[in-house]
Amino acid sequence: MITIKEIAKLANASSSTVSRYLNDSGYVSEETRKRIEKVIKSTGYVPSEQAKSLRTKQTKVIGVIVPRLSTDTSSRLVNSINDILAEQGYQIILANTNLNPEKEIANLRLLRSRQVDGIILLATNINPTLIKEIENLTVPLVALGQEIPGISVILNDDYQAAKDMTKLFGEQSHQDIAFIGVSEQDRAVGHLRKKGFLDAMNELGLYVDPKWVAEAGFDLQSGYQAMKTIAEAKRQKPTAVFAVTDTIAIGAMHYLLEHGYDIPGDVAIAGTGNSRVSEYIRPALTTIDFSNELAGKQAAELIIDQIGKKELSIKKVVMPYSIIERDSV
Amino acid sequence: MITIKEIAKLANASSSTVSRYLNDSGYVSEETRKRIEKVIKSTGYVPSEQAKSLRTKQTKVIGVIVPRLSTDTSSRLVNSINDILAEQGYQIILANTNLNPEKEIANLRLLRSRQVDGIILLATNINPTLIKEIENLTVPLVALGQEIPGISVILNDDYQAAKDMTKLFGEQSHQDIAFIGVSEQDRAVGHLRKKGFLDAMNELGLYVDPKWVAEAGFDLQSGYQAMKTIAEAKRQKPTAVFAVTDTIAIGAMHYLLEHGYDIPGDVAIAGTGNSRVSEYIRPALTTIDFSNELAGKQAAELIIDQIGKKELSIKKVVMPYSIIERDSV
DNA sequence: TTGTAAGCGTTATCAC
DNA sequence: GTGATAACGCTTACAA
Numbered sequence: 001m002i003t004i005k006e007i008a009k010l011a012n013a014s015s016s017t018v019s020r021y022l023n024d025s026g027y028v029s030e031e032t033r034k035r036i037e038k039v040i041k042s043t044g045y046v047p048s049e050q051a052k053s054l055r056t057k058q059t060k061v062i063g064v065i066v067p068r069l070s071t072d073t074s075s076r077l078v079n080s081i082n083d084i085l086a087e088q089g090y091q092i093i094l095a096n097t098n099l100n101p102e103k104e105i106a107n108l109r110l111l112r113s114r115q116v117d118g119i120i121l122l123a124t125n126i127n128p129t130l131i132k133e134i135e136n137l138t139v140p141l142v143a144l145g146q147e148i149p150g151i152s153v154i155l156n157d158d159y160q161a162a163k164d165m166t167k168l169f170g171e172q173s174h175q176d177i178a179f180i181g182v183s184e185q186d187r188a189v190g191h192l193r194k195k196g197f198l199d200a201m202n203e204l205g206l207y208v209d210p211k212w213v214a215e216a217g218f219d220l221q222s223g224y225q226a227m228k229t230i231a232e233a234k235r236q237k238p239t240a241v242f243a244v245t246d247t248i249a250i251g252a253m254h255y256l257l258e259h260g261y262d263i264p265g266d267v268a269i270a271g272t273g274n275s276r277v278s279e280y281i282r283p284a285l286t287t288i289d290f291s292n293e294l295a296g297k298q299a300a301e302l303i304i305d306q307i308g309k310k311e312l313s314i315k316k317v318v319m320p321y322s323i324i325e326r327d328s329v
Numbered sequence: 330m331i332t333i334k335e336i337a338k339l340a341n342a343s344s345s346t347v348s349r350y351l352n353d354s355g356y357v358s359e360e361t362r363k364r365i366e367k368v369i370k371s372t373g374y375v376p377s378e379q380a381k382s383l384r385t386k387q388t389k390v391i392g393v394i395v396p397r398l399s400t401d402t403s404s405r406l407v408n409s410i411n412d413i414l415a416e417q418g419y420q421i422i423l424a425n426t427n428l429n430p431e432k433e434i435a436n437l438r439l440l441r442s443r444q445v446d447g448i449i450l451l452a453t454n455i456n457p458t459l460i461k462e463i464e465n466l467t468v469p470l471v472a473l474g475q476e477i478p479g480i481s482v483i484l485n486d487d488y489q490a491a492k493d494m495t496k497l498f499g500e501q502s503h504q505d506i507a508f509i510g511v512s513e514q515d516r517a518v519g520h521l522r523k524k525g526f527l528d529a530m531n532e533l534g535l536y537v538d539p540k541w542v543a544e545a546g547f548d549l550q551s552g553y554q555a556m557k558t559i560a561e562a563k564r565q566k567p568t569a570v571f572a573v574t575d576t577i578a579i580g581a582m583h584y585l586l587e588h589g590y591d592i593p594g595d596v597a598i599a600g601t602g603n604s605r606v607s608e609y610i611r612p613a614l615t616t617i618d619f620s621n622e623l624a625g626k627q628a629a630e631l632i633i634d635q636i637g638k639k640e641l642s643i644k645k646v647v648m649p650y651s652i653i654e655r656d657s658v
Numbered sequence: 659t660t661g662t663a664a665g666c667g668t669t670a671t672c673a674c
Numbered sequence: 675g676t677g678a679t680a681a682c683g684c685t686t687a688c689a690a
Contacts, residue, residue: 051667380683
């Protein structure tokens, strides 16, 4: 590998001068500038970020921890995070937890050892160990999707959005409304969206049959299963189903269609998240749009903002959402 | 930041001893081992990969260049690449080209400056500048999806797969078959798949009407548009459409359904890529599965294999594919 | 079994 | 304007 020293030698200058040239710091005469430029071009020299950051204490790398990369939400978030970060000369180093909470912590350590300048965490489960690990961090961290005390966060208004969607069913005079959620361990998606649903039902004066409240995972298959469970729970069928993710909703739709139900004639169904395909399936899925792109952008901007500041101010941003009414309701 | 020196001091040892302990290299007595262990635990010390790799000349980081992260194919590939790499103690640093060929080169430089141990390139357009830049690389590079002379590649059998799919239409006695491709700049997706289509048509003895050969981008909207163009091109309508990506196919389906065509009754349609949703849209999309997960895995294994070897052997792997017949044909 | 010291490729300080 | 030189945090001969 060619180093700054060799460039210096070839250009008849010292490495300090080359460094000054490289970083536009301090004087370097027009003449030597030309010489250095030529040598660098002809050798194809690229300075080692490695060595640079050992010295400067900043790596221009942001760690991004995601639960899974192959979901619409994650990939959209990472994509928009990357767009902003790249503009500012940062790069992303990825850490995938594969939905394993322990890995969240391991990854936090890993990123620390890489001396990242900041961390963005697409959070799923929040546990005390995680929080403690975060508190030990010396670099700023921004969490996306889950509220973490003492940490800057970009949040969805999970509660209110779920409530709104349920109310929408109410307005359409649905009475028999089923719910498919996920583990309440996941506070945002599991707990808050369920709470929104329950509170809305309460305000609507509707009865919530526990048999019509199911729990699924984050995959299509389990949405299908949950719908099956609900449909087979009793004689009567719900006339509406609210699913806390689009994936679950699509799995559920699959079951319903397969069993001859008309959507939304027999059963109305709504999802959450406005996945790219929700618009293109038939019937097009009514869902909640949480503006992921914007959330990613905000997270990126927030982390950049926090880097370098000695006193990190804690910010909490709640993203706007909107209900997208399509054909499934 | 706490350093190895401070650990050494606290543990009453020298930094070399601590280093030996850390890396299990050379002797460390049981006693000092215990002491060091305790200090590390109590301080939460994490060695700086930064400094380490400056010395050892390996970063345990692989650069991954993707055209866009927010597509099914990319995110699945990156996900499986990451799974394998993480197992082996590697991490991924992402570089997104946003489909901009110039950025491919800029990113190559960027990754070089980060001293990555290897690079995986999800290639789209291959141009001479790119190839030259790759040749200048000192680290191994594995390309995914496009053939690049002199480089290890993981390929799809784009040509044969497209041919097979077209033949499938032929077997079903379709005669009026339309084609929606992408720019032939993209050799794999644009050129080879089109060639496969054309050759199959030729072998089937079918006429290819240029009016029924359209070009789209990589988004749903342009699939919709391309279908519109074809449908409005002349009085007669095709009875089958082959699209070179699922996204395009879904956009096209959208147009057809919207205009009252029955799929596959009036028009049969097939996509390519087996996107996660292709199974869940209605009618379920017939498509080609290129086993992305496996491809990502192979790419990761290949790059690990090449790291450290002085003589990098050039391998070319063609992934198996299969046609998934569903309801749209 | 342990410690000293040099070196990895930069930048920053300071003297010239 | 420029160039020694130390320092960043680690590993690795080599010496003890």
